[in-house]
Amino acid sequence: DGGGVVKYLVPIAFFALGAILAKTLFFVFDKKRVSFWKQIVLLIETAVLFAVGFMPESLNLYANAAVSFACAMQVLSFDRVYGNDFASTMCIGNIVRMSGALVTAVAEKDKAALKRFLLYLIVVIIFAIGAGAGYLLQKVFGTYAIMFSALLTFIASFAFVGKEKAESTYRGLVADYKNLLLFMKSKKNIEDIVIEELEKSFIEDYYNWMLGTCALANSTAFGRVNTLKWLMYIAQEKGWIRVHPFASFECMP
Numbered sequence: 001d002g003g004g005v006v007k008y009l010v011p012i013a014f015f016a017l018g019a020i021l022a023k024t025l026f027f028v029f030d031k032k033r034v035s036f037w038k039q040i041v042l043l044i045e046t047a048v049l050f051a052v053g054f055m056p057e058s059l060n061l062y063a064n065a066a067v068s069f070a071c072a073m074q075v076l077s078f079d080r081v082y083g084n085d086f087a088s089t090m091c092i093g094n095i096v097r098m099s100g101a102l103v104t105a106v107a108e109k110d111k112a113a114l115k116r117f118l119l120y121l122i123v124v125i126i127f128a129i130g131a132g133a134g135y136l137l138q139k140v141f142g143t144y145a146i147m148f149s150a151l152l153t154f155i156a157s158f159a160f161v162g163k164e165k166a167e168s169t170y171r172g173l174v175a176d177y178k179n180l181l182l183f184m185k186s187k188k189n190i191e192d193i194v195i196e197e198l199e200k201s202f203i204e205d206y207y208n209w210m211l212g213t214c215a216l217a218n219s220t221a222f223g224r225v226n227t228l229k230w231l232m233y234i235a236q237e238k239g240w241i242r243v244h245p246f247a248s249f250e251c252m253p
Helices: 002-029 037-052 057-077 092-108 111-160 165-187 200-212 218-237
Strands: none
Touching (some): 037 057, 092 111, 165 218
16 A cells, blocks of 8 residues: 555655754754754754644645654753653653663662653653643643643743753763762762773773663764763873773674
């Protein structure tokens, strides 16, 4: 059935285009302070969702494609909350992470894991409230209910007004530091380590711990490994260490 193929292929293609655009905005604007790229993403989402509200049912194929486009931009752009991986447009991944954090918190009496569990629980509850509200609004306003989503994304875009990359970078580095400190305390039973004592095995253990115990996404673990490698390059340039201990370690995002 060629028509059935097109029906599913077009939204998939637009999902890919949305992901490509979001990543392009990241590379173009993230290194500059003149514009916050995530705000641009939210404004594009607002325009797309607003336009979908005026599409007749005869254009449902294109409406689904447009929503897929906006969804991809949302997923790729907003994938972390307080340094933790999360999905902003779907619920299953958050439930899995919430359940894993609960087990870790109980089994290891880990307070950090308990905080992650509560964070994911809040995310899941908000998702459920949003789904229920969407259902009720659709009953009242029909296809125009999507306008409320457009309004929310527009309001959310103001959260980035006046924000610079330096602030978001700082928050990211703080999250990386807390994660590294948790690794040293829970896995190595230490709170600090002399920089000259660092070896390749340290970052190997850290990477495997992030993927295994913390169940972080490959991209998050990759980013935190690169942060450590970058810091070691700085230490080497300043003469604090002679040999970069992590230079030969490679991983994929």
